[in-house]
């Protein structure tokens with residue numbers, strides 16, 4: 001079974017971010033960049049399918065050259081190959097543009113399943129997966145929390161967490177899946193894995209290599225543009241009550257009634 | 264594709280009732296349509312949808328478009344994407360609004376890709392600037408707010424978070440005209456099949472529909488203690504949620520989790536009980552209108568963001584609070 005996993009490099013969510021003074025983006029000096037958290041789960045899902053069925057796991061990313069490091073993490077976890085599309089013409093591309101580029105790469109690779117994270121923790125978009133499924137003409141199952149591939153590898157039954165329940169859906173392969181964190185526990189890269197990953201070649205492609213133009217997928221084709229980043233509205237510490245239980249209860253009750261007006 | 268002036272709302276529904284967020288988006292559509300002068304359109308896909316149409320009717324839409332076909336229930340990506348994309352191609356609305364639910368997030372990007380329509384997700388506000396749609400949305404796990412402009416011609420799609428717009432009153436004088444759109448669907452075009460929907464039985468309401476959320480953290484200490492939160496939630500008409508440790512410890516189901524790897528909620532009141540206030544938790548709830556925190560540690564970071572912070576033992580406070588709330592509620596009934 002041949003699996004393609006889409007991987008994005010993002011700022012570590014543990015660390016604070018600094019918005020540039022002009023609000024055009026974030027200041028990257030000293031920023032720790034890692035593989036998007038959900039993509040670790042996607043990579044793990046790919047590796048488990050390979051363990052079950054044989055085949056290959058290929059990682060694909062679109063981003064600046066530094067995104068190589070995120071791919072390196074996935075190779076160290078055990079992926080077989082990695083491809084990075086890096087082209088300055090993609091600055092300002094929107095999500096549909098990136099999804100088109102991913103589709104162009106994936107069309108050149110054998111794929112029984114394409115696996116994405118549920119969302120990326122920088123853009124918080126949850127857009128690439130389903131858009132990519134459309135460009136590849138594949139059926140999709142998003143936000144997969146449980147995955148069971150049939151013995152012949154012809155399709156899967158997945159659980160999707162929906163509001164107030166779990167949807168059990170059968171999806172034939174080849175398919176595109178986006179995954180939830182509850183799907184699995186990603187493995188840590190092993191020491192031999194890290195050594196092996198260091199020696200692996202990461203193929204870097206440009207738009208030209210893919211037969212795409214900036215006019216089709218770059219900023220000229222983008223239908224959305226980030227105007228500005230701002231800090232979230234500051235929340236102030238409010239009133240603190242330190243008293244006995246009666247006072248605590250009275251304070252909360254009064255707050256719910258008079259300020260929040262929900263009682 | 265040319266862009267019309269109508270604002271559409273994709274109406275998601277379950278058990279013959281429209282989802283709350285879909286109705287909220289009718290308010291959003293109304294405020295956006297004032298500048299354009301077009302109609303507010305409710306787009307209702309499904310099978311046997313008469314009761315949904317009846318429920319949407321008095322909520323202020325000018326037109327209800329239906330797409331009715333047995334293959335449109337239960338929801339599948341292929342079925343709903345086909346009818347929504349067809350309808351948008353034929354009618355060219357300016358914007359399609361979709362609620363940020365599991366279903367909406369599954370559908371909207373697929374349709375946007377099919378149509379080449381600009382898409383913005385998890386919007387908190389939408390408005391016009393110089394004739395372009397401007398959306399705000401949390402980014403970087405809520406450490407920043409992005410302002411996004413939708414450019415170019417043709418319809419665009421905005422996926423909007425729940426609880427951002429008021430529920431419209433159910434007594435609008437408008438009598439929406441119901442236009443039944445013909446639907447052609449081939450069973451073979453629907454590649455996935457829904458085997459079952461296991462509804463998780465809850466005595467309290469769903470998190471994303473709740474006006475008030477009572478949430479418990481590691482400070483709850485044991486699974487059985489969540490019963491005191493259930494009691495309080497029932498008394499308040501609230502939903503119950505949690506931070507991540509109770510989920511990881513198996514005390515509560517996965518879908519309770521609020522935060523970076525869980526749900527984003529923005530209720531009127533968020534009552535945090537025994538939750539310290541880690542950034543990953545704040546990522547999911549700091550958009551709440553009011554935050555009330557109960558924690559026995561006066562230095563808990565949650566107190567930095569709480570409108571009302573109560574230093575004390577939740578096991579003493581919550582049961583008494585529940586009794587007091589019940590008294591107030593029954594007093595109103597007198």
Ligand SMILES: Cc1cc2nc3c(=O)[nH]c(=O)nc-3n(C[C@H](O)[C@H](O)[C@H](O)COP(=O)(O)OP(=O)(O)OC[C@H]3O[C@@H](n4cnc5c(N)ncnc54)[C@H](O)[C@@H]3O)c2cc1C
Nearest residue numbers: 480481482506507522523524525537538539544559560577
């Ligand atoms: C990549 C990543 C993603 C994450 N995503 C999420 C997420 O989505 N959501 C999330 O919540 N966390 C998330 N976390 C975990 C997060 O960092 C914190 O560990 C977590 O939020 C802490 O949960 P807590 O506040 O319940 O527990 P703790 O931090 O242990 O706090 C428990 C609190 O209970 C109080 N307490 C104890 N007993 C009582 C009592 N009797 N009465 C009153 N107060 C009491 C204590 O004073 C303490 O403040 C994530 C972490 C990582 C690394």
Ligand SMILES: Nc1ncnc2c1ncn2[C@@H]1O[C@H](COP(=O)(O)O)[C@@H](O)[C@H]1O
Nearest residue numbers: 006007062116117119120125126127128
């Ligand atoms: N630049 C990218 N390169 C490769 N995969 C990506 C990229 N952006 C997003 N993805 C994939 O799409 C998922 C959802 O991202 P998003 O739609 O940006 O929230 C991620 O978890 C990745 O699997």
